[in-house]
Amino acid sequence: MTMTRLAVVAFLLALAIPGSALAEEAANGHGPAIEAQEWSFAPPFGGYNKGQLQRGYRVYKEVCANCHSMRLLSYRNLAEPSGPHFSPKAVETLAAQAQVTDGPDDKGQMFQRPGRPSDAFRSPFANDQAARAANNGALPPDLSVMAKARPGGPDYIYALLTGYHKAPPGFDLTQGMYYNTAFQGYQTAMPNPLVDGVVPYTDGTKPTVDNYAKDVSAFLMWTAEPKLEERHKIGARVMIFLLVFAVIMYLSKRAVWARLHRRDHTHTA
Amino acid sequence: MAHPSTYQPASGIEKWLDARLPFPRVMHDQFLVFPTPRNLNYWWTFGGILTFMLAVQIATGIVLAMHYVPTAEGAFDSVEKIMRDVNWGWLLRYSHAVGASMFFLAVYIHSFRGLYYGSYKAPREVLWILGVVILLLMIATAFMGYSLVWGQMSFWAVTVITNLFSSLDSLIPGLGTTLVEWIWGGFAVGGPTLNRLYALHYLFPFVIAGVVILHIWALHVPGNNNPTGIDVKTERDVIPFHPYYTIKDGFALVLFLLLFAALLFYAPNLLGHADNYIPANPLQTPPHIVPEWYFLPFYAILRAIPNKLFGVIGLLGSIGILVFIPWLDTSRIRSTSYRPIYKWFFWLFVVTCLALGYLGSQAPDGWYLFFGRVFTIYYFAFFLLIMPIVGLIERPKKLPGSITQSVLGPEASRPAGTPAAPSEPVREGVA
Amino acid sequence: MANPDISTDPSLLPDDDPSRRDVILIGAGAFAAIGGAAVLWPLLDQMNPDASTLSLATTEVDIAPIEEGQAITVMWRGKPIFIRHRTAKEIEEAKEVKVDKLIDPLARNANLPDDAPATDVNRAASDREPWLVMIGICTHLGCIPKGQAVGDYKGEYGGWFCPCHGSQYDTAGRVRVGPAPQNMYIPPYAFASDTKIKIG
Numbered sequence: 001m002t003m004t005r006l007a008v009v010a011f012l013l014a015l016a017i018p019g020s021a022l023a024e025e026a027a028n029g030h031g032p033a034i035e036a037q038e039w040s041f042a043p044p045f046g047g048y049n050k051g052q053l054q055r056g057y058r059v060y061k062e063v064c065a066n067c068h069s070m071r072l073l074s075y076r077n078l079a080e081p082s083g084p085h086f087s088p089k090a091v092e093t094l095a096a097q098a099q100v101t102d103g104p105d106d107k108g109q110m111f112q113r114p115g116r117p118s119d120a121f122r123s124p125f126a127n128d129q130a131a132r133a134a135n136n137g138a139l140p141p142d143l144s145v146m147a148k149a150r151p152g153g154p155d156y157i158y159a160l161l162t163g164y165h166k167a168p169p170g171f172d173l174t175q176g177m178y179y180n181t182a183f184q185g186y187q188t189a190m191p192n193p194l195v196d197g198v199v200p201y202t203d204g205t206k207p208t209v210d211n212y213a214k215d216v217s218a219f220l221m222w223t224a225e226p227k228l229e230e231r232h233k234i235g236a237r238v239m240i241f242l243l244v245f246a247v248i249m250y251l252s253k254r255a256v257w258a259r260l261h262r263r264d265h266t267h268t269a
Numbered sequence: 270m271a272h273p274s275t276y277q278p279a280s281g282i283e284k285w286l287d288a289r290l291p292f293p294r295v296m297h298d299q300f301l302v303f304p305t306p307r308n309l310n311y312w313w314t315f316g317g318i319l320t321f322m323l324a325v326q327i328a329t330g331i332v333l334a335m336h337y338v339p340t341a342e343g344a345f346d347s348v349e350k351i352m353r354d355v356n357w358g359w360l361l362r363y364s365h366a367v368g369a370s371m372f373f374l375a376v377y378i379h380s381f382r383g384l385y386y387g388s389y390k391a392p393r394e395v396l397w398i399l400g401v402v403i404l405l406l407m408i409a410t411a412f413m414g415y416s417l418v419w420g421q422m423s424f425w426a427v428t429v430i431t432n433l434f435s436s437l438d439s440l441i442p443g444l445g446t447t448l449v450e451w452i453w454g455g456f457a458v459g460g461p462t463l464n465r466l467y468a469l470h471y472l473f474p475f476v477i478a479g480v481v482i483l484h485i486w487a488l489h490v491p492g493n494n495n496p497t498g499i500d501v502k503t504e505r506d507v508i509p510f511h512p513y514y515t516i517k518d519g520f521a522l523v524l525f526l527l528l529f530a531a532l533l534f535y536a537p538n539l540l541g542h543a544d545n546y547i548p549a550n551p552l553q554t555p556p557h558i559v560p561e562w563y564f565l566p567f568y569a570i571l572r573a574i575p576n577k578l579f580g581v582i583g584l585l586g587s588i589g590i591l592v593f594i595p596w597l598d599t600s601r602i603r604s605t606s607y608r609p610i611y612k613w614f615f616w617l618f619v620v621t622c623l624a625l626g627y628l629g630s631q632a633p634d635g636w637y638l639f640f641g642r643v644f645t646i647y648y649f650a651f652f653l654l655i656m657p658i659v660g661l662i663e664r665p666k667k668l669p670g671s672i673t674q675s676v677l678g679p680e681a682s683r684p685a686g687t688p689a690a691p692s693e694p695v696r697e698g699v700a
Numbered sequence: 701m702a703n704p705d706i707s708t709d710p711s712l713l714p715d716d717d718p719s720r721r722d723v724i725l726i727g728a729g730a731f732a733a734i735g736g737a738a739v740l741w742p743l744l745d746q747m748n749p750d751a752s753t754l755s756l757a758t759t760e761v762d763i764a765p766i767e768e769g770q771a772i773t774v775m776w777r778g779k780p781i782f783i784r785h786r787t788a789k790e791i792e793e794a795k796e797v798k799v800d801k802l803i804d805p806l807a808r809n810a811n812l813p814d815d816a817p818a819t820d821v822n823r824a825a826s827d828r829e830p831w832l833v834m835i836g837i838c839t840h841l842g843c844i845p846k847g848q849a850v851g852d853y854k855g856e857y858g859g860w861f862c863p864c865h866g867s868q869y870d871t872a873g874r875v876r877v878g879p880a881p882q883n884m885y886i887p888p889y890a891f892a893s894d895t896k897i898k899i900g
Contacts, residue, residue, distance in 0.1 A: 149546035235534025357742035
């Protein structure tokens with residue numbers, strides 16, 4: 001293969017990667033098909049929408065956090081500029097709203113105190129066993145990296161949250177389970193957490209289940225990939241640098257080999 | 270390395286060092302002026318790319334090791350801490366993970382180059398075998414590295430693959446179990462297993478570096494092969510490695526880095542598995558245990574064979590067979606370019622490897638299992654039947670008179686006024 | 701095998717356009733150098749304190765339980781912090797000392813300019829002179845001086861005594877007997893309320 005063809009192929013391959021990254025499908029084809037949604041962060045130069053992340057955090061805090069921990073996040077993360085970008089004061093307030101366990105004190109006891117920005121998100125349960133006991137033996141998974149832990153990521157989460165429907169006639173729904181069109185096996189132990197109006201939105205966005213699902217899915221994508229915007233930004237610079245570098249190297253290679261080719265032609269004249 | 274060194278130490282310090290440890294002399298002779306065939310194509314750039322990737326993996330690995338916690342309780346969280354809190358941690362982690370895939374992409378291209386052009390044939394048998402050793406070390410290193418994340422796929426991949434050793438119980442009762450418990454450091458995969466995988470994962474890349482040095486040494490004794498497969502005959506067939514191949518390797522490297530960067534910055538998890546973002550749970554097996562893409566062909570071979578022990582033998586044999594290629598291939602012609610019949614079988618082999626890779630990612634039943642078996646049979650038949658037989662019965666195409674002739678054409682093979690032959694006797698071009 | 705044909709050695713071949721080739725090769729070298737530096741920086745910067753460490757840069761301490769004459773030690777950025785609730789006698793002894801007679805005449809207080817003198821006012825908490833907050837590390841070679849506990853030997857000046865090499869500090873934490881060269885440092889801190897100190 002000539003060097004030109006190789007270079008073209010490599011270049012096209014490099015361009016194809018972001019394209020294929022957009023087309024994430026559900027698992028193996030063995031489960032429910034998950035529809036792809038539009039996300040602000042999906043394109044190669046895309047990023048997060050600050051307002052959406054702030055709303056999504058509210059949904060997490062008021063609805064999901066009653067059962068699901070998020071122990072890899074700290075309150076200080078909410079101030080990140082490439083994330084929800086809450087003000088430092090808002091972050092202190094949000095942290096202080098949570099009671100976190102600290103200690104032991106001088107008497108050897110653990111105690112509760114208001115949270116600080118440096119604290120990790122408060123977990124609803126002290127441990128997995130307590131979580132199971134409160135949820136009929138089912139363990140609500142930690143949500144920190146959920147958007148990367150399922151094929152389809154935020155598409156899947158959105159489909160799950162909007163997938164609660166009445167079970168079709170003839171479907172064998174186990175006692176205590178709920179029918180869901182997105183979940184593997186079509187039934188899940190998680191009851192439908194969202195209903196219109198359950199979380200008040202203050203920025204004019206309609207407080208519908210669809211918007212809640214969209215916003216919290218985007219929020220979960222941020223909690224899983226907080227560095228996405230930085231990665232895309234630096235990626236753009238690196239790709240441009242390498243493209244220019246490739247052209248320079250190609251010209252350099254030609255310039256160096258020109259001597260050899262010239263020598264050949266003078267000798268064979 | 271039959272030619273005398275032309276290194277001239279320039280300064281006083283250089284002379285002093287040269288008399289005590291001739292490192293600059295070795296670098297000069299082996300990497301600057303080293304006589305290299307003038308017709309090497311871009312498939313020859315992957316050796317340099319591989320050396321670069323080894324350096325990338327070691328550098329990113331060492332800095333990651335400054336933050337990683339090798340305990341069952343702390344491992345997963347420490348990786349996430351690297352991704353979130355460590356300065357540039359996300360970049361270092363993704364570089365290391367995507368870098369492993371790029372490393373394997375390069376090594377497979379490099380190996381197929383060697384297969385196609387007969388670079389394994391005499392006198393380069395040891396060079397080839399050292400390459401297989403490097404491949405085995407890479408496979409072990411990558412397997413251990415993936416386990417360190419301690420996600421669901423990490424944990425269960427270690428469980429499944431180490432459990433393969435228990436198949437020895439069918440040979441000698443108790444031997445397999447003893448061996449497996451020795452590997453695990455317990456009665457199941459756990460913290461002790463993780464800790465030792467970490468220690469060995471840190472060690473192996475330096476062993477690889479040592480074998481790479483031997484690999485380059487073994488290459489430099491006879492010198493590089495080239496696309497025609499015929500030996501170097503005259504001075505005109507070769508050019509100094511620097512600047513011609515340093516710049517060409519550099520250009521190819523930048524193109525390779527373009528692909529690396531595209532994956533790293535825009536699809537870092539494309540080649541991974543979502544299940545590995547679930548912390549390891551010894552009480553819950555994932556529905557589909559799948560290795561990383563670069564292991565899929567071997568995984569397909571393992572599962573194609575119905576018997577557990579023979580499956581393991583097939584798995585190990587599929588790599589072990591590579592060692593014997595220099596003796597299995599009976600052809601006296603090195604380069605497949607001049608072997609019209611063998612060429613078809615070679616490309617079918619390439620298709621086989623790609624097909625096995627795809628089949629390794631699917632559940633082993635129905636048509637997937639059937640074709641897995643078909644391609645596994647061809648995989649082994651290619652080495653055990655095709656190589657010996659085709660080499661004996663094939664009539665090759667006419668080889669060019671010399672490397673220079675293949676580049677410049679027959680009328681330019683002898684420059685005006687240049688003596689016809691050098692003072693050394695000319696070696697024949699065929700094996 | 702023969703040495704390479706020296707007629708292919710670029711330095712010996714006649715040149716059509718050396719300047720153009722040099723420019724492109726210099727460009728290639730420059731890009732390689734920039735790329736190398738860009739790769740090197742993250743490898744070095746990752747060793748700097750990470751975000752979680754930086755977030756713990758501030759500590760809050762409740763000083764209500766500290767009686768007069770008592771002292772506590774808390775950790776801040778991995779270092780011990782001495783917080784002493786001084787008695788009237790200790791304050792008076794500290795005030796009587798002439799600053800120019802001290803081994804180290806500077807306050808070493810991060811809340812004041814570097815050249816502030818080591819008067820008791822500049823060492824103690826501003827407007828709360830019974831309170832002394834210091835980094836409890838001897839300025840000689842880094843040992844932790846004795847004097848926090850009630851039974852500790854406090855040296856001749858009633859402050860702190862370092863058991864490693866015998867340095868002695870007074871009731872304002874200033875070095876009076878060497879080999880320590882400087883007064884114990886005072887960290888950046890402020891009173892968040894009458895009973896709470898925020899350090900860092």
